[in-house]
Amino acid sequence: MKKSKKLLLFAVTLFTAFLLVSCGNNKKSSSSTGTEEKTVKVGIIGSDERVWDSIKPQLKKKGINIKLVQFTNYDQPDQALNSGDIDLNSYQHIFYLNNWNKAHHADLVPIGNTIIAPLAVYSKKIKSIKDLKKGDEVSIPNDATNQARALQLLESAKLITLKSNVELPTPNDVIKNPKKLKITPLDASQTPRSMNDVAIAIVNNNVALDAKLDPSTAIYTEKITKKSKPWVNIIAAQKKDKNNKTYKEVVKAYQTEAVAKKIKEVYKGSTIAAWNYKF
Template structure:
């Protein structure tokens, strides 16, 4: 009988031990399921991403938004490991940045496409632009090229016919003798007190409270516009990260498409299903 009691005690101790181990294991599994992802964005995009934070929380993913006010820092922060992903650039910008910085940043999903617009404080129509007027365009190589192409679309200048990125040196015809000045993209909207017109990126215009309907010219979106689709990006070594892919999936929904339309007053279009 005493032997039986001893055996019972041993069994009870063993069961208690394994129960505690199992509970600890479950706790560790639960903790390991909670992932934190740091995403770098530009300006007013936070209003698009905030609803996604709540959605991902239910999946055990904590999305931390880090805001930037320039186009130069987010990729550096990504490569240094300060960020896990970012969402501020288009394919053209990413490829150019990789080339200039020997980077290995890649896209893991499309977000939206936003036409550049031309704004003015003094003109109601782009045809009113006078000879010798001052014109501001973004200065980073990708947007300088794009801004110049917008001016060409509008019939103001002619450019060299080449596929590589264009600069102001590639203007071949400037009948109005426009004084085209590249500025940091974030400053283009603020320059409107000093220039006749400015080519402004959509997120910059949004932050500066410029109404899309007040633009005097809008970039035409064609099949050639695909390189200007904005993306979620990460480093090449993380391109297959399952958690990052869940972030992209949570973004690419009809609810997000509606939010993009709402936040940007209909001026920006969800790109993952866009028909070019």
């Protein structure tokens, strides 16, 4: 019996020592700086990956590991953020976020400005927007906010007239259409492909870049004015995380001169860093 007790005591001591060594090793391996590394999942769409990749080393030094999660549909990143599958997303403007929150009874919030990306008109069939003929087809993004923005662009080009005082106009709000243009809403990602079938396509900037469209070939570009403020893109988080210190570090790392230069490089000068922009 005494021998059994000694063996049991020895086994317990050995197991305890093993646990202590294991825990010590795990703590040491968590970070070379001695602090636990935090992984932040950021939902993006398209070519923003190259911009975000440029800030990863800076955040890594602060114990923050950025994991980019690519999406292909505009609705997906907000769904993922709202459900907690990702921590932040960076792809949408303020107007889109507000509209998405309203439609889904959600309370996602902006925690930092990123860029403003003008919509542009592309064509394989005409060289100038003035060359549009009666009955020509125009493709535009079909999500509520970018559809409204595209229609306002057509109005600024004096191609249509919209009802006044409509916050988010739809094709049903066109009251004058002298050229009888056929306006076809499509998923934003499909607008570049539609160029084989339509006279002009109005394309979001990041979608255009992913489709290898050169911004310098656009035949008309949205003007940036004081009215453009709702179209500023943002980093979004859940409301409970709006003051999260780690996420604030992510915003701080993004809003730098080095990132502004990277944005200009990646988007070939067609996109503007918006955190210091004067509207």
